[in-house]
Amino acid sequence: MTSNNPLTARRNAQRETSPWAPLLGFIGVLALIFVLVFATGDHKAEPKLGIDLQGGTRVVLTARTEDGKAPDRSQLDLARQIIEQRVDGLGVGGSEVVVNGSTLVITVPGNDGKQARSLAQTARLYIRPVIDSQAAVQQKTDPNAPKLSEMTSEEQTAAIDAARAARQAPATADPNDPKDAQITRLRAEMAKVNCDPNAVDPLVGYDKPDEYLVACGQKDGQVYLLAPQIIKGTDVDKAKAAQNQTGQWVVQIDYKGDGKQTWVDYTSKNVGKVTATVLDSRVVSAATINSAIIGTTEVSGDFTQAEAEELANALQYGSLPLSFETSDAQTVSATLGLSSLKAGLIAGAIGLLAVLLYALLYYRMLGFLTFLSLILASAMVYGLIVLLGRWIGFTLDLSGIAGLIIGIGMTADSFVVYFERIKDEMREGRSFRSAVSRGWASARRTVWTGNAVSFIAAAIIYFLAVGQVKGFAFTLGLTTIIDVVIVFLVTHPMVVLASRTQFLSRPSINGLGAVSEVARKRRAAAKQKANAGEDAL
Numbered sequence: 001m002t003s004n005n006p007l008t009a010r011r012n013a014q015r016e017t018s019p020w021a022p023l024l025g026f027i028g029v030l031a032l033i034f035v036l037v038f039a040t041g042d043h044k045a046e047p048k049l050g051i052d053l054q055g056g057t058r059v060v061l062t063a064r065t066e067d068g069k070a071p072d073r074s075q076l077d078l079a080r081q082i083i084e085q086r087v088d089g090l091g092v093g094g095s096e097v098v099v100n101g102s103t104l105v106i107t108v109p110g111n112d113g114k115q116a117r118s119l120a121q122t123a124r125l126y127i128r129p130v131i132d133s134q135a136a137v138q139q140k141t142d143p144n145a146p147k148l149s150e151m152t153s154e155e156q157t158a159a160i161d162a163a164r165a166a167r168q169a170p171a172t173a174d175p176n177d178p179k180d181a182q183i184t185r186l187r188a189e190m191a192k193v194n195c196d197p198n199a200v201d202p203l204v205g206y207d208k209p210d211e212y213l214v215a216c217g218q219k220d221g222q223v224y225l226l227a228p229q230i231i232k233g234t235d236v237d238k239a240k241a242a243q244n245q246t247g248q249w250v251v252q253i254d255y256k257g258d259g260k261q262t263w264v265d266y267t268s269k270n271v272g273k274v275t276a277t278v279l280d281s282r283v284v285s286a287a288t289i290n291s292a293i294i295g296t297t298e299v300s301g302d303f304t305q306a307e308a309e310e311l312a313n314a315l316q317y318g319s320l321p322l323s324f325e326t327s328d329a330q331t332v333s334a335t336l337g338l339s340s341l342k343a344g345l346i347a348g349a350i351g352l353l354a355v356l357l358y359a360l361l362y363y364r365m366l367g368f369l370t371f372l373s374l375i376l377a378s379a380m381v382y383g384l385i386v387l388l389g390r391w392i393g394f395t396l397d398l399s400g401i402a403g404l405i406i407g408i409g410m411t412a413d414s415f416v417v418y419f420e421r422i423k424d425e426m427r428e429g430r431s432f433r434s435a436v437s438r439g440w441a442s443a444r445r446t447v448w449t450g451n452a453v454s455f456i457a458a459a460i461i462y463f464l465a466v467g468q469v470k471g472f473a474f475t476l477g478l479t480t481i482i483d484v485v486i487v488f489l490v491t492h493p494m495v496v497l498a499s500r501t502q503f504l505s506r507p508s509i510n511g512l513g514a515v516s517e518v519a520r521k522r523r524a525a526a527k528q529k530a531n532a533g534e535d536a537l
Contacts, residue, residue, distance in 0.1 A: 407479020
């Protein structure tokens with residue numbers, strides 16, 4: 001039911017157009033962002049910088065093939081694509097993956113080479129029943145032993161074959177027969193395997209999954225005798241990192257196809273037995289089956305959060321077509337450096353200052369509101385970039401800064417559209433106050449449309465581009481969203497408040513003197529015309 005009382009209607013209109021609600025809402029969101037900035041992570045309001053601004057860590061991956069021959073270019077390209085997907089799975093990291101001859105070169109921001117090395121994980125996953133296990137015998141690793149990358153192709157092939165001959169046995173062997181020579185040989189080998197993480201293991205990624213295997217535990221200091229695989233990694237449907245009921249980080253895996261039913265059948269028939277999750281010839285987890293597992297399987301391995309996420313990421317995007325030996329991490333200096341960053345920021349600040357001076361001279365009070373809006377927009381963008389660096393690994397590089405500067409320019413365009421609509425309404429003879437509401441009604445459609453087109457373009461660039469162009473598209477899309485937030489929650493409410501303030505409504509203050517004079521003449525002419533009409537009657 002609608003009231004016909006004019007006083008009630010006016011009160012409802014005033015309540016609906018109150019500018020304080022959106023302003024206070026924006027201030028609350030901005031305050032929450034900076035509370036999160038200083039209360040989470042390292043408590044520092046510093047964005048995560050890209051390789052070109054802070055340098056990074058480079059790891060060279062040397063491909064190994066089973067026959068020792070040079071890898072095909074198609075295999076290297078496929079490996080690069082998978083590693084890039086893993087990079088994207090960890091967030092907008094600003095990493096680079098390039099093919100250089102028969103090697104892949106991964107460069108990640110920062111000084112932590114562990115992440116770059118983890119991206120090169122082959123991720124050949126198999127589920128194998130455990131036949132036996134024992135503590136690994138500690139052995140001294142020869143630091144001068146030749147690395148696989150230093151071997152010839154013939155030497156690599158010979159090393160792989162020798163490791164298979166020592167640590168694998170055909171599936172025809174019988175672990176329940178104490179006289180089986182193959183199993184006896186493998187049990188004896190368990191005491192000889194060097195499980196030092198620094199030891200060269202040519203079998204990594206090249207064990208035969210359908211044979212028995214002697215493998216080291218990744219962290220538990222155990223060595224295992226494993227049966228042939230029952231499920232392979234290609235049966236993985238989904239993999240994600242999560243915390244279980246005890247707060248431990250685990251990797252949750254859902255199988256698909258035949259592997260899904262095979263796992264249900266196996267776990268229902270082997271309750272009480274130990275089963276291992278084997279990744280790249282090393283046992284990640286060995287757990288006892290307590291009951292039939294239907295649905296999601298948890299792989300525990302005393303993981304940190306980062307390790308669980310990296311493993312889930314590797315399994316989610318599939319195994320590499322080649323095994324790689326990773327080089328030692330090398331620190332890479334910034335390609336542009338902080339001096340270039342400062343030069344870019346100074347150039348942007350000068351351009352922004354020029355825009356503000358022009359706005360102040362041309363719009364006066366409205367130009368000052370533009371200044372406040374841009375300051376608040378910059379604060380919100382900066383806080384979000386710091387948080388996104390912590391949450392999704394977003395790194396700010398020079399192309400991202402270019403996207404930010406263009407986005408700020410687009411925000412200024414929105415102000416111009418709004419202010420010019422107000423002037424158009426005043427030229428029709430309306431007062432400043434009434435022109436604000438009518439001008440906003442038409443300007444907001446233009447602002448919506450313009451930002452929607454920009455956001456769609458940024459999204460298309462982001463999904464189709466690679467490398468640093470993604471950072472440009474990401475910041476452009478982010479600032480486009482912030483533009484809409486600022487115009488609707490900050491700029492328009494402040495203009496409404498100004499139009500309701502007697503001092504700020506003065507033409508000499510709000511910079512609308514010329515159009516106010518036009519409006520006055522239009523109103524006088526309309527009044528004169530109306531009076532002439534009454535006299536004629």
